[in-house]
Amino acid sequence: MSERVRDVEHRVTPVELFFDLVFVFALTQVTALLAEDATWPGLGRAMLVLAVLWWLWVSFAWLTNMFDADDGLALAAMLFATGAMFVAALAVPEAFGRYALLFGVAVVLVRVTHLALSALAGRGDPALLAAVLRIAPIGMVGALLIFAAAFVPVAWRPAMWLLAVLIGLAAPLIGGMRGFRIRPAHFAERYGLVIIIALGESLVALSVGVTHVHVGSGVITAALLAMAVAGALWWAYFDVVAIVAERRFRALGPREQPRMARDSYTYLHLPMVTGIVLFALGIKLLLGHVDAELEAVPATALCVGPAMYFLALSTFKRRNIGSFNQPRLVTALVLVALTPAATAMPALVALACVAAVCCALIAYETVRYAEARDRIRHTTG
Numbered sequence: 001m002s003e004r005v006r007d008v009e010h011r012v013t014p015v016e017l018f019f020d021l022v023f024v025f026a027l028t029q030v031t032a033l034l035a036e037d038a039t040w041p042g043l044g045r046a047m048l049v050l051a052v053l054w055w056l057w058v059s060f061a062w063l064t065n066m067f068d069a070d071d072g073l074a075l076a077a078m079l080f081a082t083g084a085m086f087v088a089a090l091a092v093p094e095a096f097g098r099y100a101l102l103f104g105v106a107v108v109l110v111r112v113t114h115l116a117l118s119a120l121a122g123r124g125d126p127a128l129l130a131a132v133l134r135i136a137p138i139g140m141v142g143a144l145l146i147f148a149a150a151f152v153p154v155a156w157r158p159a160m161w162l163l164a165v166l167i168g169l170a171a172p173l174i175g176g177m178r179g180f181r182i183r184p185a186h187f188a189e190r191y192g193l194v195i196i197i198a199l200g201e202s203l204v205a206l207s208v209g210v211t212h213v214h215v216g217s218g219v220i221t222a223a224l225l226a227m228a229v230a231g232a233l234w235w236a237y238f239d240v241v242a243i244v245a246e247r248r249f250r251a252l253g254p255r256e257q258p259r260m261a262r263d264s265y266t267y268l269h270l271p272m273v274t275g276i277v278l279f280a281l282g283i284k285l286l287l288g289h290v291d292a293e294l295e296a297v298p299a300t301a302l303c304v305g306p307a308m309y310f311l312a313l314s315t316f317k318r319r320n321i322g323s324f325n326q327p328r329l330v331t332a333l334v335l336v337a338l339t340p341a342a343t344a345m346p347a348l349v350a351l352a353c354v355a356a357v358c359c360a361l362i363a364y365e366t367v368r369y370a371e372a373r374d375r376i377r378h379t380t381g
Contacts, residue, residue, distance in 0.1 A: 131179030
């Protein structure tokens, strides 16, 4: 059987989906953390937590792409890592405070399990073993920094976390991609699923936001507008981009695939997920006050979140195809420019403006690129 056929047949496994469900919960915890401290320092701390969680999730996305971890000792280790990830998610609301040590211990346990599974994945494949062992120990340094941050004054912790995040995210650049193997269909599917997960989290934030408010016409309108934005973000990724990216991914040689996986998926999907989480924060904070003006942080989250998403998608196209998506760059700029005005109008009007901009982009692209879209969506391979 050819490598191409094997790649098509290898899909996301139940244990990977189980791990991803815990990541969903962790994202909801980040939104809750932001909602409890909707200040600029609070926003910075939440982004650090999100980056750490992404770093942990990405490590296992790569690992389970390289070998099947759904049986025997590997399955037991995956379940253990899932439990440790769940503990880390539970600690997120106080990750810089009273649960700093708990969060640090959970992160170290996830990284230790990843290191052990990496060694298991590399058995019988010296090139792969050398590749994972070049990168995994660098990630362990970052985990130990987060653990150590629990023992320093609270004011110093964000700086240590930032250093840990930079080390963890730089590990693939420091260690290089030589020796890694990629199964493109599985890899692209996994990252597509995490975008759906993040969008689902935005809807969870929507449902939580209406729990303690009167569901009147304003709240219903806000909910529908938020659904429209989420739908536009979904369409922008899955209608054409995901299809073209996977085909490009599969067409590359084995030396180029790991680099595309690192740049297009590991790095550029982080701002996409971050943008969705920020939008979810804006929705959660405005639902109870649809007639009031937004504060600076919620307004920034509401407008800059989708802008970051579209900017990352345009850069994703640049990395894969060689050119930016101009309409999406313009849309991102319009949304950023809308931010100051969003603090001077009722929250519901601000949300309506964001929804109008996002939906206008999708409508324009659907009409402007109708022929190319039809060709891409109805061509196999």
